[in-house]
Amino acid sequence: MHEPDGTTCHGPCVRTVRARSRRRLCIRYAQEEQKMKRATCLDDLLDRKAEPFASFHDATLSNIHIDYKLKTLSAEFKVCVGSPDDPEEINRERTRNGVLSLTGLVLWAIEPPEIQRKKEWGQPWLTHDSLMEEATAEYGKNLAAIIGQDVYAWFMYFRDMNAFGYCICHEASFEWKGTHNQAL
Numbered sequence: 001m002h003e004p005d006g007t008t009c010h011g012p013c014v015r016t017v018r019a020r021s022r023r024r025l026c027i028r029y030a031q032e033e034q035k036m037k038r039a040t041c042l043d044d045l046l047d048r049k050a051e052p053f054a055s056f057h058d059a060t061l062s063n064i065h066i067d068y069k070l071k072t073l074s075a076e077f078k079v080c081v082g083s084p085d086d087p088e089e090i091n092r093e094r095t096r097n098g099v100l101s102l103t104g105l106v107l108w109a110i111e112p113p114e115i116q117r118k119k120e121w122g123q124p125w126l127t128h129d130s131l132m133e134e135a136t137a138e139y140g141k142n143l144a145a146i147i148g149q150d151v152y153a154w155f156m157y158f159r160d161m162n163a164f165g166y167c168i169c170h171e172a173s174f175e176w177k178g179t180h181n182q183a184l
Helices: 012-038 115-120 138-146
Strands: 055-067 072-080 095-103 107-110 125-131 152-158 163-169 171-176
Touching (some): 095 163, 138 152, 138 163
Antiparallel strands (some): 055 072, 055 125, 072 095, 095 171, 107 163, 152 163
8 A cells, every 4th residue: 555655555554544444434324324313204203014104294192201311202192194095084084093202312392382272272283393404483493503413303383282392312213002093
């Protein structure tokens, strides 16, 4: 192997160059993996083999458990899984319960609800979610500017409360519970 000064090096130098090359490759892979986390939408966590039409759009948040000491969050959602093109309404409106599990929790926050909508409050109704970078509210924009690339980061809009929610974590998964629910 030729060095920048024109000399030839054998032995440890070759191993060092190879190690540096592998290290650079590992760093590039880690950076790509981090970018993938930041580019992962909530819907990307859903098992499409089990429920091909599943979406967090119009999901309701049934319950949530946060352990701040362990930095975990477990949230049960009733998720829409029906085929939007099915001629039968019961099949279009089909739902299924599942659990969103977050570890390495950095932030979970929901803005105070709009007081005028008090009659509509109930189970929070998620009508929009997206990557933190796409947040339209000022708080979400500020969060997107300061968080790292190595986290999952989403904003959510709960229509019944007219309030945004924010979530940042290091690991995220979603698991279906039981079988599907029939429409009400």
